[in-house]
Amino acid sequence: xxxxxxxxxxxxxxxxxxxxxxxxxxxxxxxxxxxxxxxxxxxxxxxxxxxxxxxxxxxxxxxxxxxxxxxxxxxxxxxxxxxxxxxxxxxxxxxxxxxxxxxxxxxxxxxxxxxxxxxxxxxxxxxxxxxxxxxxxxxxxxxxxxxxxxxxxxxxxxxxxxxxxxxxxxxxxxxxxxxxxxxxxxxxxxxxxxxxxxxxxxxxxxxxxxxxxxxxxxxxxxxxxxxxxxxxxxxxxxxxxxxxxxxxxxxxxxxxxxxxxxxxxxxxxxxxxxxxxxxxxxxxxxxxxxxxxxxxxxxxxxxxxxxxxxxxxxxxxxxxxxxxxxxxxxxxxxxxxxxxxxxxxxxxxxxxxxxxxxxxxxxxxxx
Amino acid sequence: xxxxxxxxxxxxxxxxxxxxxxxxxxxxxxxxxxxxxxxxxxxxxxxxxxxxxxxxxxxxxxxxxxxxxxxxxxxxxxxxxxxxxxxxxxxxxxxxxxxxxxxxxxxxxxxxxxxxxxxxxxxxxxxxxxxxxxxxxxxxxxxxxxxxxxxxxxxxxxxxxxxxxxxxxxxxxxxxxxxxxxxxxxxxxxxxxxxxxxxxxxxxxxxxxxxxxxxxxxxxxxxxxxxxxxxxxxxxxxxxxxxxxxxxxxxxxxxxxxxxxxxxxxxxxxxxxxxxxxxxxxxxxxxxxxxxxxxxxxxxxxxxxxxxxxxxxxxxxxxxxxxxxxxxxxxxxxxxxxxxxxxxxxxxxxxxxxxxxxxxxxxxxxx
Numbered sequence: 001x002x003x004x005x006x007x008x009x010x011x012x013x014x015x016x017x018x019x020x021x022x023x024x025x026x027x028x029x030x031x032x033x034x035x036x037x038x039x040x041x042x043x044x045x046x047x048x049x050x051x052x053x054x055x056x057x058x059x060x061x062x063x064x065x066x067x068x069x070x071x072x073x074x075x076x077x078x079x080x081x082x083x084x085x086x087x088x089x090x091x092x093x094x095x096x097x098x099x100x101x102x103x104x105x106x107x108x109x110x111x112x113x114x115x116x117x118x119x120x121x122x123x124x125x126x127x128x129x130x131x132x133x134x135x136x137x138x139x140x141x142x143x144x145x146x147x148x149x150x151x152x153x154x155x156x157x158x159x160x161x162x163x164x165x166x167x168x169x170x171x172x173x174x175x176x177x178x179x180x181x182x183x184x185x186x187x188x189x190x191x192x193x194x195x196x197x198x199x200x201x202x203x204x205x206x207x208x209x210x211x212x213x214x215x216x217x218x219x220x221x222x223x224x225x226x227x228x229x230x231x232x233x234x235x236x237x238x239x240x241x242x243x244x245x246x247x248x249x250x251x252x253x254x255x256x257x258x259x260x261x262x263x264x265x266x267x268x269x270x271x272x273x274x275x276x277x278x279x280x281x282x283x284x285x286x287x288x289x290x291x292x293x294x295x296x297x298x299x300x301x302x303x304x305x306x307x308x309x310x311x312x313x314x315x316x317x318x319x320x321x322x323x324x325x326x327x328x329x330x331x332x333x334x335x336x337x338x339x340x341x342x343x344x345x346x347x348x349x350x351x352x353x354x355x356x357x358x359x360x361x362x363x364x365x366x367x
Numbered sequence: 368x369x370x371x372x373x374x375x376x377x378x379x380x381x382x383x384x385x386x387x388x389x390x391x392x393x394x395x396x397x398x399x400x401x402x403x404x405x406x407x408x409x410x411x412x413x414x415x416x417x418x419x420x421x422x423x424x425x426x427x428x429x430x431x432x433x434x435x436x437x438x439x440x441x442x443x444x445x446x447x448x449x450x451x452x453x454x455x456x457x458x459x460x461x462x463x464x465x466x467x468x469x470x471x472x473x474x475x476x477x478x479x480x481x482x483x484x485x486x487x488x489x490x491x492x493x494x495x496x497x498x499x500x501x502x503x504x505x506x507x508x509x510x511x512x513x514x515x516x517x518x519x520x521x522x523x524x525x526x527x528x529x530x531x532x533x534x535x536x537x538x539x540x541x542x543x544x545x546x547x548x549x550x551x552x553x554x555x556x557x558x559x560x561x562x563x564x565x566x567x568x569x570x571x572x573x574x575x576x577x578x579x580x581x582x583x584x585x586x587x588x589x590x591x592x593x594x595x596x597x598x599x600x601x602x603x604x605x606x607x608x609x610x611x612x613x614x615x616x617x618x619x620x621x622x623x624x625x626x627x628x629x630x631x632x633x634x635x636x637x638x639x640x641x642x643x644x645x646x647x648x649x650x651x652x653x654x655x656x657x658x659x660x661x662x663x664x665x666x667x668x669x670x671x672x673x674x675x676x677x678x679x680x681x682x683x684x685x686x687x688x689x690x691x692x693x694x695x696x697x698x699x700x701x702x703x704x705x706x707x708x709x710x711x712x713x714x715x716x717x718x719x720x721x722x723x724x725x726x727x728x729x730x731x732x733x734x
Contacts, residue, residue, distance in 0.1 A: 124622065253620035253632060255491065256643045265620060265641055274632055276623045 012098035014054035096198035103194030111289030117151025117227035125228035129154035137164025171209035223248030229263030325362035379465035381421035463565035470561030478656030484518030484594035492595035496521035504531025538576035590615030596630030
């Protein structure tokens with residue numbers, strides 16, 4: 001698409017749908033030819049006034065800004081129909097015309113599992129998301145999620161800790177990070193996996209982007225696992241989209257007294273597969289993922305009690321922690337580690353019951 | 368059946384099946400006529416040698432013993448076809464020819480829900496069984512279970528505490544109590560509900576009786592709720608029998624890290640209804656139970672934090688308890704309450720987190 005890059009950006013910025021593109025291509029032959037059309041011709045071809053105007057008089061600053069972004073290392077623009085465009089995503093209704101990717105595009109061609117859930121999960125839910133993310137990444141799956149706090153963060157983190165691949169689908173421009181607390185996590189995902197979005201550089205995290213974005217999370221994946229979710233939550237939208245896209249839906253059950261198990265139980269009643277171990281997911285997705293996967297399977301819970309690897313950085317961090325709460329900024333100052341490294345290490349220590357997170361980004365030692 | 372009681376006992380002691388009885392009745396007209404037949408005629412009518420001999424030369428001591436038992440207050444013999452024979456039970460394949468009942472036979476004609484599960488449940492499972500038993504008994508259901516330790520005991524107890532009706536189905540003669548620890552519970556069930564068995568007085572709690580007995584637990588009930596159960600456990604047999612009998616199967620989900628949630632999760636995967644609240648059960652069974660039920664519904668969890676009613680007996684018991692463990696025998700001696708009353712009160716205090724049960728029937732105060 002190199003020569004047509006500018007034309008693709010113009011069509012994508014007009015939010016042209018794939019069906020509209022295909023209809024126009026069959027008449028005019030190329031994306032460049034489409035962008036050369038007058039507004040009247042575009043309207044006659046069935047486009048709305050808004051789309052016709054957006055193509056005829058494009059936002060050249062936005063196009064230039066996207067092209068400038070694309071010049072940098074590991075920044076990719078994938079157009080619908082490109083070989084590198086994720087195959088499963090291309091199959092969904094409403095597939096984006098253009099994807100902005102920061103990272104390794106090979107990660108987009110692994111068999112993928114989405115793991116989604118609450119932004120305010122229980123400690124147990126966080127641990128489950130991390131463990132399923134880790135084990136399925138070890139089995140060769142890319143773990144797809146939305147870079148939100150809570151379950152999303154733990155799932156991405158688990159995949160990174162495997163070590164394995166993870167893909168974060170954003171509801172805003174690829175040059176932004178939201179939430180800000182996940183800046184370092186985003187950086188690490190871009191290094192070993194990919195950040196991906198359909199929104200142009202500079203696009204803000206508008207509320208309506210997130211439900212739209214969720215169709216990409218499920219659409220990139222063979223299946224979606226919901227770990228903990230309230231009723232009427234965004235995670236259930238992702239699960240519904242997965243089902244509509246013909247993908248598998250998995251849900252973890254939980255105590256009837258845990259309000260965040262309710263959404264999962266609702267999904268199970270509607271036909272989602274009840275999952276207890278990573279093996280349950282591998283049994284369903286393994287045949288679909290085929291030769292891309294290792295054959296060894298491990299249930300998620302077998303690692304429940306495994307301790308973090310001995311590591312000089314962890315030893316140093318443990319020495320800085322005590323039963324008196326200490327802020328992450330102070331830990332950064334005293335340890336020389338980055339906030340990102342510290343967040344990851346503190347999450348692992350939290351998952352193993354060594355530290356307790358307190359309000360205001362403070363931590364105290366539990367044992 | 369009064370005049371034919373001896374004949375019914377003889378046929379029941381021969382373990383005659385309902386189909387065999389009906390075939391013989393169509394030829395010989397009455398149970399008395401059947402017991403008057405010679406062994407050759409009985410064999411010609413299709414009975415096994417063993418059954419024919421048992422009818423021709425009955426165990427008269429066993430018959431006399433059952434008749435003597437029947438003379439006492441609230442002891443009932445219900446023959447298949449009697450008006451008082453439980454209607455739902457009569458519909459199952461393999462319905463018993465004769466039932467021995469100790470208690471109030473009206474309890475056998477309420478809409479019934481079976482609650483079954485592990486003999487070694489978690490504290491949470493015990494609390495759930497008690498709460499569902501209590502709330503559904505308050506809604507007018509008789510709670511059916513098997514008088515075993517654990518979930519069965521908590522379900523019976525919940526129904527008694529409602530206060531409501533509960534039915535214990537035994538795997539042995541009605542003149543025995545098994546396990547011995549449930550002697551007082553059995554007594555209280557007989558007072559306000561019913562103990563019921565198909566085994567004659569004196570029959571021991573043989574291992575093979577319990578799976579057989581389970582078909583009566585499910586068969587008496589519109590539905591069976593499994594609270595906590597391991598894979599390959601007796602509770603799953605009861606659930607399978609319920610499904611085969613065309614009755615509803617309900618299961619409570621739980622944490623993926625709780626081995627006693629596994630049996631429930633297996634049932635849910637096989638199509639059992641996932642239950643979070645008593646309302647879920649009422650929604651299914653209410654229409655089947657019809658006018659026999661109150662219309663008000665209450666989710667089980669609304670009462671989670673309700674404390675026991677203020678009560679002089681409870682105040683007295685609390686004063687006897689301390690952080691030093693005390694045995695139930697000592698509590699009986701000091702309080703003047705019966706072991707049965709104490710067991711019930713201690714279970715309630717345990718469910719509310721006030722006391723902790725220790726080994727050897729000892730208790731200590733938690734707060």
